[in-house]
Amino acid sequence: MFCREASSSLQTLSIANSLSSQFTKPSALINSLSAGHHYKLCPRPDLKGRCTVTASKFDINGKGKIVKEEVKKIKVKGTITVLSQEKKKKGTIMAQEGLLPSVGESLLVELISAETDPRTPMEKDPVEDYAQRDGHDDQYLQCVFDMPEDFGVVGAIRVVNLESKEIFLKEMKLEVPDGPVTFTFNSWVAPKSDDPTKRTFFSNKSYLPLKTPEPLKQLRKEESEGDHEFKKFERVYDYDVYNDVGNPDEDPELARPVLGGLSHPYPRRCKTGRKPCVIDPSTETRQKDFYVPRDEEFSKVKGDAFTGTAALAALPAALQQFEAFLLDPNMPFPHFKSIENLFEEGIEIPKDTGLFSLIPRIFKAIAAKAEDILLFESPILLDKDRFSWIRDNEFARQTLAGLNPYCIQLVREWPLKSKLDPAVYGDPNSLITSEIVEREIKGVMSFDEALENKRLFMLDYHDLLLPYVNKVRELDDSTLYASRTLFFLNDDSTLRPYGYGGYFPNRPTTSRKKMPVEEPTEDELKEFYEEPEKTMLKTFPSKKQATTVMFTLDLLSAHSPDEEYLGENPEASWVHEPVIYAAYERFKGKLQYLEGVIDERNLNVSLKNRAGAGVVKYELLKPISGPGVTGMGVPYSVSI
Known part of the structure; x- marks a missing residue:
């Protein structure tokens, strides 16, 4: 040269x-x-x-x-908005992430043109400046660029964090001659000591691969590449099969098949780039912490809401505290009233346990002179009808209402038969006979009429669960049944919302004992005939199991204060594309119309499933919700 x-x-x-x-x-x-x-x-x-x-x-x-x-240059001012300092509140931890020092240069900012040089079909030279605090306001950083007037459209911004800790960038506004331009960031940027490479942010305008400006193509490629083990600060968004279920390096018996692909179809997980196992290269090594792109981790507001002050980290500690005051973790509830007491009288916890600093939203705390009382929040339907959950018609309604809707099938063949190997699992014929069905439908019609008129439906877990029954029963204090349930469709069929969340007798997550008619003893049969309620409670989860599940389900069911819902706010890139934004507006309008239909039907007193004594309004598909367990709202991401 x-x-x-x-x-x-x-x-x-x-x-x-x-x-x-x-x-x-x-x-x-x-x-x-x-x-x-x-x-x-x-x-x-x-x-x-x-x-x-x-x-x-x-x-x-x-x-x-x-x-x-010489090319004329113009001054272009840039303003970067960062995570603002949060005031320290009682009972919360001050957010140290994202806070900027009082002096010094915080960021090196580089502007990349989306246009090539007309004289040399290469990218134009970038322009850069150091961003500094705007006076005493730690929420804004200012920088001024000497930009050639023929620089063209800014297609990307590259940033280097010169601080000692990560910071959260919200957006950057550039005051260019054609009018202000906003780049939406909403992302964490690692410090240079962790990640010396320049972090790239692209403009809000989206491009198809073939229409991406030449100067941006290589930057796009660099953003999407990654074949190493990803670090916390990296932003690799890719998918992988579930090849980390087993751990053959620790024990060959812990080898598990890969979930995903043709042999075992399964949804994908987030790619982590971990090394393969030595014994089985198709399996990925496991570590304590799983890689999640930094921007996908819980925000502080979501973390605080999810945990009370630290719920995920505190949940094991809280459960240990519960186990400590439960004299016998395997102890069953003595009667149904003791279950209701979780919602009515609560659990007495001594003040010196420190549990109140850990509890999530599920509890209501009531200060007493000597002790603190924890009350589980009562489900809506439990307040209206304590034993409606035990009735057969309510069980059928809940099945239709969403717990197992896709598993219900029309009965097309009779008698019912298993497809499992008779040599291994015995007689394939079901013990459910047509006589039993006619007795249960109480003479409304004959069995043949019910079958012909398509009034019989079935929830069949027999073939799915039977291979695992013996394995589960080998576990202490556990049992499993491979059940079939028949449903008869009444003329007066209704569908009402499900409002038993947190009340475990309605849908217990485990069964601890066999039914007394299976291999019965004389004492068990006597107790069953004299006190059937006591026998039933022994099959339910123990106190420890029940409270653990109630904790977990409530935490997973709660909406975060910063939850994002379908149709609530458009992506920044959608706003800049008229066709996409118009489609979004139509979709949002349909959701608003749906919400209006739901509200209208909830006010219709002629609908038995929407109005009346003991009936909860249907609100499940209302698009937007407030925080907490609300029974409504359709977020982008659903846990359960």
Whole structure:
């Protein structure tokens, strides 16, 4: 290369001009666009500081001399909004992330043009400046760029965090001559000590791959690449199969098949880039912490809401405290009233346990003189009808209402038969006979009429669960049944909302004992006939199991204060595309119409499933919700 100083680029062009006259083929240095049709131009070389180029225009006068013309520059002001400092509140932890120091340069900001240089079909030189605090306001950073007036549209912004900790960038506004331009960030940026590479943010305008401006293509490629083990601060959004279920390196018996692909179809998980196991390369090694893109981790407001002050971390500790005051973790509830006491009288916890600093929203705390009382929040339907959950028609209604709707099938063949191997699992014929069905439907119609009129439906877990029954029963204090349930469709069929969340007798998550009619003893049968309620409670989860599940289900069912719902706010890139934004507005309008239909039907007293004594309003599909367990709202992400 001829480059040694800023003016050497002109010397190079002068020499190339004289040399090009000796050849018929045009020189790429003089007519780069013409040469570009014949040769693939190499990317700009990295000269490692050996050459600096001054922004300028050039032209060739009539005598063949190169005339240099300085490019005019304009001042472009940029304002970056960062995570504002949160005031320390009682019972909360001050958010240290994102807070900026009082002095010094915080960010190196670089603007990338979306246009190529018309003289050399390469990207234009970026412009940069250091962003600093705006006075005493730690929410804004200011920078001023000396931008060539022919810089073109800013297609990307690259940032280097010069601080010692990560910061959260919300957005950046550039005051360009054509009007202010906003870049939406909403992302964490790791400090340079962790990630020395420049963090790239693209404009709000979306591009299809073929229409992506040339200067941005390589940046896009760099953003999406990654074949190493990802670190916390990286932003690799990719999918992988569930190949980390087992741990064959620890024990060959812990090897598990890969979930995903043709042999075992399954949804994908977030890619982590971890190393393969030594014994089984198809399995990925496991670690304590799983990689999650930094921006997908819980925000502080969501974390605080989810945990009370630290719920996920505190949940194991809280459960240990519960186990400590439960004299016997396997102890069953003695009667149904003791279950109701969880909601009515609560649990007495001594003040010195420290549990109140850990509890989530599920509890209501009541201060007493000597002790604190924890009350589980009562389900709506439990307040209206304590034992409606035990009735067969309510069980059928709940099944239709969403717990198992896709598992229900129309009965098309009779008698019912298992498809499992009879040599292993015995007689395939079901013990449910047509006589039993006719007795249960109480003479409304004959069995043949019910089958012909498509009034019989079935929830069948028999073949699915039977292979696991013996394995589960080998566990202490556990049992399992492979059940079939028949449903008869009444003329007066209704569908009402499900309002038993947190009340475990309605849908217990485990069964601890076999039914007394299976391998019964004389004492068990006697107790069953005399006190069937006591026998039933022994099959239910223990006190420890029940409270653990009630904790967990409530935490997973609660909406975060910063939950994002379908149709609530458009993505920044959608607003800049008229076709996409119009489609979003139509979708939002349909959701609002749906909400109106739901409200209208809830007020219709003629609908038995919507109005009346003991009936909860249907609100499940109302698009937007407030925080907490509300029974409404359709968020982008659903846990359970």
